[in-house]
Amino acid sequence: MSELLNFNYPPESATERVTLFADVILPLPLPKLYTYRIPYEMNDDVMVGVRVIVQFGGKRVLSCIVADIHENAPADYQAKYVLDVLDDKPIVTAPQLKLFKWIADYYMCTLGEVINAALPAALKLSSESRIQLHPHYNPEEDELILAAQEEKIIFALQNNQALTFTEVSTLLQGKSYHKYIKSLIQKEAIIIFEQVSEKFSPKVVKKVRLTEHFVQEEGMLEELFNQLTPQPKQLDVLLNYLQLVPVHQDINLNYKGIEKGALVNNPHLSASSINTLIKKGVLEQFDQVVSRFPMEKDPQQLPMALSEHQAQAKDEILGLFKEKDSVLLHGVTGSGKTEVYIDLIKHALESGGQVLYLLPEIALTAQIVTRLMKVFGDKLGVYHSKFSDNERAEVWQGILAGRFQVVVGVRSSVFLPFHDLSLIIIDEEHEASYKQYDPAPRYNARETALVMASYQGAKTLLGSATPSIESYYNCKTGRWGLVSMTRRFGEAQLPEIELVNVREEQLRKNMHSHFSGKLLGAIEERLHREEQVILFQNRRGYAPFISCDECSWIPKCKFCAVSLSYHKYNNELRCHYCGYHERMPHDCPACGATSLKSMGFGTEKVEDELKLMLPNAEVQRMDLDTTKKKNSYQQIISDFESGRTNVLVGTQMVTKGLDFEKVSLVGILNADTIINFPDYRAHERAYQLFVQVSGRAGRRGKQGTVIIQTRDPKQPIFHKVQTNDYQSLYDHEIEERLRFGYPPFTRMIRITVKHDDERNAENAAIVLAKDLADRLGKQQVLGPEVPYIFKIRNLFLQEIHIKLPRETTNLKAAKREVAQAIFNLKLLPDFKSVRVVADVDPM
Numbered sequence: 001m002s003e004l005l006n007f008n009y010p011p012e013s014a015t016e017r018v019t020l021f022a023d024v025i026l027p028l029p030l031p032k033l034y035t036y037r038i039p040y041e042m043n044d045d046v047m048v049g050v051r052v053i054v055q056f057g058g059k060r061v062l063s064c065i066v067a068d069i070h071e072n073a074p075a076d077y078q079a080k081y082v083l084d085v086l087d088d089k090p091i092v093t094a095p096q097l098k099l100f101k102w103i104a105d106y107y108m109c110t111l112g113e114v115i116n117a118a119l120p121a122a123l124k125l126s127s128e129s130r131i132q133l134h135p136h137y138n139p140e141e142d143e144l145i146l147a148a149q150e151e152k153i154i155f156a157l158q159n160n161q162a163l164t165f166t167e168v169s170t171l172l173q174g175k176s177y178h179k180y181i182k183s184l185i186q187k188e189a190i191i192i193f194e195q196v197s198e199k200f201s202p203k204v205v206k207k208v209r210l211t212e213h214f215v216q217e218e219g220m221l222e223e224l225f226n227q228l229t230p231q232p233k234q235l236d237v238l239l240n241y242l243q244l245v246p247v248h249q250d251i252n253l254n255y256k257g258i259e260k261g262a263l264v265n266n267p268h269l270s271a272s273s274i275n276t277l278i279k280k281g282v283l284e285q286f287d288q289v290v291s292r293f294p295m296e297k298d299p300q301q302l303p304m305a306l307s308e309h310q311a312q313a314k315d316e317i318l319g320l321f322k323e324k325d326s327v328l329l330h331g332v333t334g335s336g337k338t339e340v341y342i343d344l345i346k347h348a349l350e351s352g353g354q355v356l357y358l359l360p361e362i363a364l365t366a367q368i369v370t371r372l373m374k375v376f377g378d379k380l381g382v383y384h385s386k387f388s389d390n391e392r393a394e395v396w397q398g399i400l401a402g403r404f405q406v407v408v409g410v411r412s413s414v415f416l417p418f419h420d421l422s423l424i425i426i427d428e429e430h431e432a433s434y435k436q437y438d439p440a441p442r443y444n445a446r447e448t449a450l451v452m453a454s455y456q457g458a459k460t461l462l463g464s465a466t467p468s469i470e471s472y473y474n475c476k477t478g479r480w481g482l483v484s485m486t487r488r489f490g491e492a493q494l495p496e497i498e499l500v501n502v503r504e505e506q507l508r509k510n511m512h513s514h515f516s517g518k519l520l521g522a523i524e525e526r527l528h529r530e531e532q533v534i535l536f537q538n539r540r541g542y543a544p545f546i547s548c549d550e551c552s553w554i555p556k557c558k559f560c561a562v563s564l565s566y567h568k569y570n571n572e573l574r575c576h577y578c579g580y581h582e583r584m585p586h587d588c589p590a591c592g593a594t595s596l597k598s599m600g601f602g603t604e605k606v607e608d609e610l611k612l613m614l615p616n617a618e619v620q621r622m623d624l625d626t627t628k629k630k631n632s633y634q635q636i637i638s639d640f641e642s643g644r645t646n647v648l649v650g651t652q653m654v655t656k657g658l659d660f661e662k663v664s665l666v667g668i669l670n671a672d673t674i675i676n677f678p679d680y681r682a683h684e685r686a687y688q689l690f691v692q693v694s695g696r697a698g699r700r701g702k703q704g705t706v707i708i709q710t711r712d713p714k715q716p717i718f719h720k721v722q723t724n725d726y727q728s729l730y731d732h733e734i735e736e737r738l739r740f741g742y743p744p745f746t747r748m749i750r751i752t753v754k755h756d757d758e759r760n761a762e763n764a765a766i767v768l769a770k771d772l773a774d775r776l777g778k779q780q781v782l783g784p785e786v787p788y789i790f791k792i793r794n795l796f797l798q799e800i801h802i803k804l805p806r807e808t809t810n811l812k813a814a815k816r817e818v819a820q821a822i823f824n825l826k827l828l829p830d831f832k833s834v835r836v837v838a839d840v841d842p843m
Helices: 094-106 111-118 148-159 165-171 178-186 212-216 220-228 232-244 260-264 271-280 308-321 337-350 362-379 389-400 411-415 445-456 469-476 502-507 517-528 603-613 632-642 682-694 716-722 726-740 758-776 811-827
Strands: 002-004 020-025 034-038 051-056 060-070 125-133 190-198 203-210 283-290 326-331 354-358 380-383 406-409 421-427 459-464 481-485 496-501 532-536 545-548 565-567 572-574 581-583 596-599 619-622 647-650 663-668 705-710 746-755 781-785 795-805 835-840
Touching: 020 051, 020 111, 034 051, 060 111, 094 111, 094 411, 094 445, 111 411, 125 148, 125 165, 148 165, 148 178, 148 190, 165 178, 178 190, 203 212, 203 260, 212 220, 220 232, 232 260, 232 271, 271 283, 308 326, 308 337, 308 481, 326 337, 326 469, 337 354, 337 362, 337 421, 337 459, 354 411, 354 445, 362 380, 362 406, 362 632, 380 389, 406 411, 411 445, 421 445, 445 459, 469 481, 469 726, 496 502, 496 517, 496 716, 517 532, 517 663, 517 705, 532 682, 545 565, 603 619, 603 647, 619 632, 663 682, 682 705, 682 716, 682 726, 705 716, 716 726, 746 758, 746 811, 758 781, 758 795, 758 811, 795 811, 811 835
Parallel strands: 326 459, 326 481, 354 406, 354 421, 380 406, 421 459, 496 705, 532 647, 532 663, 619 647, 663 705
Antiparallel strands: 020 034, 020 060, 051 060, 125 190, 203 283, 545 596, 565 572, 572 581, 746 795, 746 835, 781 795
């Protein structure tokens, strides 16, 4: 849609009609819905869930979602009119609106923030100020005295219907353009308006077909051959078309035609000949809207013969679904959980329902989608942030239209417009990636999916080899069902896990940079046997920081309280929190010495050193730096699957659910940094990471090996990993959490106070903490305290932690008190500019 909007709506008709008002959700962080009046002629068009265009403020034009329709005019302001309706039917369903309201309430944010996160960008509207010639101004006849820059603008507008302010600035080569626009408005030569344009556009392909009478009328095709005999190139085009579209066998095939590019692809055919035939009326060209997700309509159904243990797990899950809405599938790595998921999806589709298959990382979708496409074909939709805006909008529209019955996606998939969900699968349910941190809404997709399922009467299956403590607690207390798979699929065995003491290796001078002799020898052995290796290092970049050997200077981020990480590939120092970067210095800015050394190591350094030590190895890296492009995940995984790469170095991305046949060795290079982290979940997460990455080894027949490098092999967590003793981990963690009051026995809210002045942030946090303690009780409020990283993006941080006992707290009432305390703080003159962020259930 692109049109000049009239902000002064025409007078009402004198005819008596019902006056209706719409409460709309604006994509802004507003605490309340805003009410607009519906013009009489739009009464039948405006529905709950459709998008409408409204004017908000002076000349700001926004698209928003209708949340309610009623006859009550707002008491505190005069309602403006709805300007236009964008949809014939709702694009947001009733169950979605209910879920969005729950998200806003539970995670202490606004509905506008939820809508902003939920809708694909292509379904939103962009609004930008533009200028055009005044309708009454004629440059040819009206004699206005114009400055040279004003004449440039008028001349450009004569050749263009409208110009944006940015285009005017470019036209005047960066000179101040506002005064010239203002002058032209005063001279009534131009006007300013808001042009609103819808971003979503379907994919269109150009096709050609024979003009209808050549097919329908008898003898016309033979006559056409005779006419084109003197034109051999045009005749070749016609023959090629008839070969690809055999209309002589079925004239209906001509209706669909063929993509123009398919004819041009033939090197013996001339593109100009095709265009000539179109001009002559022999061929006609037309546009056809096609899907961005071309999949086989009749997929090859793979044999889904479940093993005895998989079939037993499936039957147990279906049995528990008769009694409980949620079931946890606790299956060791390589036990074949995905095959069980696929069988359950088929069962759900046979009942006519929809299925959502949630994954924690985009990296997993490449392998999973390939497997699911072979089973479900064009019923399958894929949804994640690496897709373009139009691709995500197409999935959204496809679900509304009933085209996609199964959707595979990451956390944002919980916002999709399902209307008949029967099953939600949450794979790797323990993953922290399901939690959104910034911006709001700071939701957890796992918890949101459970609520979504309850609203739609769906069942939820959560799967993991290393369940979160909270999920396992829900099973132990009888809230959820529990099914266990303790054996790997087929003949595969769990890997053998070996610990290497790095201290002892250094004393024996058996360390080769960051590789122990044992690990390096094991890699060489696997490469000799044409097997594959995965190396896990939980830091990206070349080195965590650099330091001057003489004066110990360490470069810091200008905007965050962290050191800059060295990235050798780009020869730059980069902040992993705000993105600030600068060139790697040649000498120390503090003392001038040239002895700058990298300290520690990241995935880039591991890759670099491994290529030097093992020149015959094909090494590839998978981390945030190498997976920024749309298809980079898929390419890296494809290279490893096909054997073009035999060593894969990566961060947490390589730990999650990937399945490679020839991986027989996994190396964990620096285990201690994961264990010794100041967080109550540190041991739980360390166990999960070690077990998950270990699970990539030996998934087909032969037992794999895992080598863990550590300076403290006596850490109790390593014994639990070696024996795959999740129960022991759970028993220890649940006892500690009960003792110190952590989830699942409490609900937590982390309040972060931010300001560019350190003292102001501290004072605001002290005032807020006191108010919260008065409202909730001193025992429930911890802090304020300075976090481990106390400055990010030039804002100083203070944190307050609220612990609310799960059994005795009215959570809604407590959140109201928290919201009121934050509101009161913002009313104080000294703290108006302080930012306060509430994060419910922080991870």
